[in-house]
Amino acid sequence: MTYPQTRLRRLRATPALRALARETSLTAADLVQPLFVCHGEKVRRPVASMPGQAQLSVDEAAREAEALAKAGVGGVILFGLPATKDPEGREAYDEKGIIPKALRALREAAPDLLLWADVCLCEYTDHGHCGILNGDQVDNDRTLPLLARASVAYAAAGADLIAPSDMMDGRVGAIRRALDEAGHAGTPIVAYSAKYASAFYGPFREAAESAPKFGNRRGYQMDPANSDEALREVALDLEEGADMVMVKPALPYLDVIRRVKDRFGVPVAAYSVSGEFAMIRAAAENGWLDGERAALETLTSIRRAGADVILTYFAKEIAPVLGRVEA
Numbered sequence: 001m002t003y004p005q006t007r008l009r010r011l012r013a014t015p016a017l018r019a020l021a022r023e024t025s026l027t028a029a030d031l032v033q034p035l036f037v038c039h040g041e042k043v044r045r046p047v048a049s050m051p052g053q054a055q056l057s058v059d060e061a062a063r064e065a066e067a068l069a070k071a072g073v074g075g076v077i078l079f080g081l082p083a084t085k086d087p088e089g090r091e092a093y094d095e096k097g098i099i100p101k102a103l104r105a106l107r108e109a110a111p112d113l114l115l116w117a118d119v120c121l122c123e124y125t126d127h128g129h130c131g132i133l134n135g136d137q138v139d140n141d142r143t144l145p146l147l148a149r150a151s152v153a154y155a156a157a158g159a160d161l162i163a164p165s166d167m168m169d170g171r172v173g174a175i176r177r178a179l180d181e182a183g184h185a186g187t188p189i190v191a192y193s194a195k196y197a198s199a200f201y202g203p204f205r206e207a208a209e210s211a212p213k214f215g216n217r218r219g220y221q222m223d224p225a226n227s228d229e230a231l232r233e234v235a236l237d238l239e240e241g242a243d244m245v246m247v248k249p250a251l252p253y254l255d256v257i258r259r260v261k262d263r264f265g266v267p268v269a270a271y272s273v274s275g276e277f278a279m280i281r282a283a284a285e286n287g288w289l290d291g292e293r294a295a296l297e298t299l300t301s302i303r304r305a306g307a308d309v310i311l312t313y314f315a316k317e318i319a320p321v322l323g324r325v326e327a
């Protein structure tokens with residue numbers, strides 16, 4: 001059947017018909033808000049390159065978590081700013097470090113909110129790389145036990161999900177074994193499986209104070225030109241025990257999200273990173289586009305590509321809009 005019998009405009013005629021025919025849903029529960037947690041009290045230090053986002057002390061982060069839970073946001077993912085940095089990133093796996101402290105406070109403030117703990121060393125090392133160094137190279141195998149220790153410390157402090165973002169080979173297996181041995185067999189791992197060496201992380205590095213002091217991360221993060229390799233990364237992480245896999249960034253890698261979803265049919269998270277947020281926010285502040293609509297369209301596209309969950313800096317402001325949105 002073709003025109004005039006077929007008229008695709010029939011199902012676009014009214015808001016109710018469009019809602020009926022809509023293929024992709026976006027709800028507050030699909031969104032996870034990243035939070036940057038620092039030491040101190042009543043600290044709310046704005047991140048210049050991410051208007052609306054701030055480094056928060058634990059008390060402020062707890063208030064934020066309460067508000068996010070009320071807004072129906074699906075969860076928060078925590079990034080820590082240590083008191084001091086050193087070559088081994090010690091505070092990352094200190095049971096009394098910033099993340100365990102934040103997890104305990106947030107659990108109390110928002111008992112039902114899912115708490116994700118990002119696991120990496122780059123915020124904690126003085127050189128800013130994601131593992132410990134051997135010369136000027138990141139030492140994969142010596143980094144694994146430290147990531148495992150951090151994961152156990154976070155699970156013990158109440159993390160609902162452990163999310164390793166370091167891109168070391170074998171870390172999911174090492175973390176799974178350590179969690180199981182420590183009595184956390186029920187704690188799921190969300191692996192940052194396909195994490196690309198991306199220019200879009202710039203604002204995050206200001207927020208998390210995690211820019212590498214020399215070189216770059218191309219020796220462990222993925223080459224933006226590759227997507228077969230992303231499938232290999234995902235396959236390995238699933239074999240090692242990942243419960244959910246992640247693609248990061250999201251918008252420049254929608255094809256990778258789709259391939260992962262089609263190939264494996266497992267729960268997929270996508271991290272819409274700081275640069276994706278900053279681009280929309282900056283354009284909106286200049287009056288060049290409608291920021292809210294652009295954010296909604298972007299997040300919908302990431303869901304449409306196959307992501308079940310989206311980590312996004314828009315979670316807090318978009319969540320209240322989702323109930324009343326007419327796309």
Ligand SMILES: [Zn+2]
Pocket residue numbers: 120121122123129130165166
């Ligand atoms: Zn890192």
